[in-house]
Amino acid sequence: MTITYDPNHPMYLDEADTRHELERVYDLCHGCRLCFKFCPSFPTLFSYIDVHDDQDAGKMTPAQQDHVIDECFQCKLCYINCPYTPNQHEWALDFPRLMLRADAMRRENGQMSxxxxxxxxxxxxxxxxxxxxxxxxxxxxxxxxxxxxxxxxxxxxxxxGISSVRMLPPFARSRFSTWFKNRPKTTMLNRQGKVALFPTCLVEYQDPAIGQDLIKVYERNGVECSLAGEAACCGAPFLHSGDVDTFTKVAKKNVKMLADEVRAGNEIVVPQPTCGYVLKKDYLDYVGGADATLVAENTYDAAEYLIRLHKTEGKSLDLNFTGEIPETITYHTHHVTYVLKTLGSRAAT
Ligand code: SF4
Ligand code: SF4
Structure with missing residues (x-):
């Protein structure tokens, strides 16, 4: 059994090795149970082990192991919650990345329908x-x-194969990039930054209003905005389905385009946390090299960029909000936290 999250490791796609690693991690999670509330994967996992008197994770069948994998949607919450991650504990447990390995292994070994x-x-x-x-x-x-x-x-x-009860986001009548290209030009008096927006499929095709609001807030704060190349997907749908080859092709193209944006003086901003995570972390793992590092080091989640602006000496964020201000807001932050936690682990090794 090999503990690895490196897609280039020679044992990464080995079926027996991956299934033994699943057994090891499922057993540890069953003993810990901290993540029971995050998603269906954990309750499913616990139910398959609890039916055995000796609670032996080794008695799970491959189909039962796969059921747990299929219910993971890569939100990364369990990684943030876990005290046994590679930088923290000798168990070196990274549940979401093990799910990626298992999906890739199943595809490689003809186990995907x-x-x-x-x-x-x-x-x-x-x-x-x-x-x-x-x-x-x-x-x-x-x-x-x-x-x-x-x-x-x-x-x-x-x-x-899309569940009939899943809520689906409707498509917009007009794309975000169409709005961006046709909007009136703005005059920037106090320029504080220059970004290229990687709009993501969700903003480009389904919810352009998110991107429009982002541009308005950034420009009000003196941040010059452009679009990062032609609107393109980050490749996450392929990666999260085990199709590493197609993901890597998409990733290489994006890395080249985004690295050129950085060399042209732009920082990259992403309004969708999953896609931001892919740019910052997965491109490093699956493409690697100087350009992927350049992209990772210069990519920000939309709110992360504004907070940095707020905290940087000599720069400022306009906090004169008008209108109704909610007392609390929901902020989906864990992908940034995940990256920081992972980069912390790299620095420590
Ligand atoms: S990453 Fe997967 S297993 Fe972990 S909490 Fe999210 S959906 Fe569940
Ligand atoms: S991922 Fe970590 S915290 Fe979550 S159940 Fe497994 S061992 Fe516990």
Whole structure:
């Protein structure tokens, strides 16, 4: 059994080795149980072990192991919560990255169903889908906006494997980049920074209002904004489905484009935490090299960039908010925390 999260390690895709590692980690998690509330993966895992009198994780079948893997959606919360991560403990436990390894191993060893592969190949092409869907939004939203559990959604479930009860984000009538290119030019009096926005598929095709608000806030604070190349997906749908080859192809192209943006004097800002994490961490692991490091070191989550502006001597964030100000807000922060925790682990080794 090899404890590794390095996709280039010779044992990374070995089936027996990966399944032994799953057994080791499932056993540790079953004893710990701290993450029971984060997602379905952990309750499923505990239920498969609890049925045995001796609570032996080694008695889980491959199908049961796979059920736990399939329920992980890579939110990384368990990593943040875990006191046994590689930089903290000799158990060197990184649950989400083990799920990535297991998915890649299953794909490599012919254990992914044809439907699963076809769904990834089609649904993973979010740019192609987004371009078509935003140009015929009314039609696509008849499907995306169909009531969960409806006949339309059941047909989509049967064909594409997307749960009929899952809420799906509708497509926008117009893309974010179209709004960006057509908006009136702004005059910047006190320039404090220069960023290239990597809009992400969600903002580009489904929720452009997030990007529009981001631009307004940044420009109000003297941050010059441009678009990072042509709108492109970060590749996460492929990585999270075990298709490492396609992910790496997408990642290499993006790394080159983003590194050029940094060399042109821009910092990279990402409005979607999962995609920001992919740029900062996964490109380092799967592409590596000087350009990937340059991108990782100059990429920020949208709010992370503003907080840095606020804290940098000689720069300032306009805090004269008007209108109704909520007492509390929900801030999805754990991908940044995950990166910091992981980079901390690298610095320590
Ligand atoms: S990363 Fe996966 S296993 Fe961990 S909490 Fe998120 S969904 Fe659950
Ligand atoms: S991931 Fe870590 S904290 Fe979570 S259940 Fe497993 S051992 Fe416990």
């Amino acid at each position: 044809v439907r699963n592969k076809v769904t990834t190949a089609v649904m993973g092409r979010t740019d192609a889908i987004g371009k078509v869907a935003t140009s015929m939004g009314v039609v696509t939203n008849l499907v995306m906006g169909a009531k969960p559990g409806s006949v339309v959604r059941k047909i989509v479930e049967k064909t594409a």
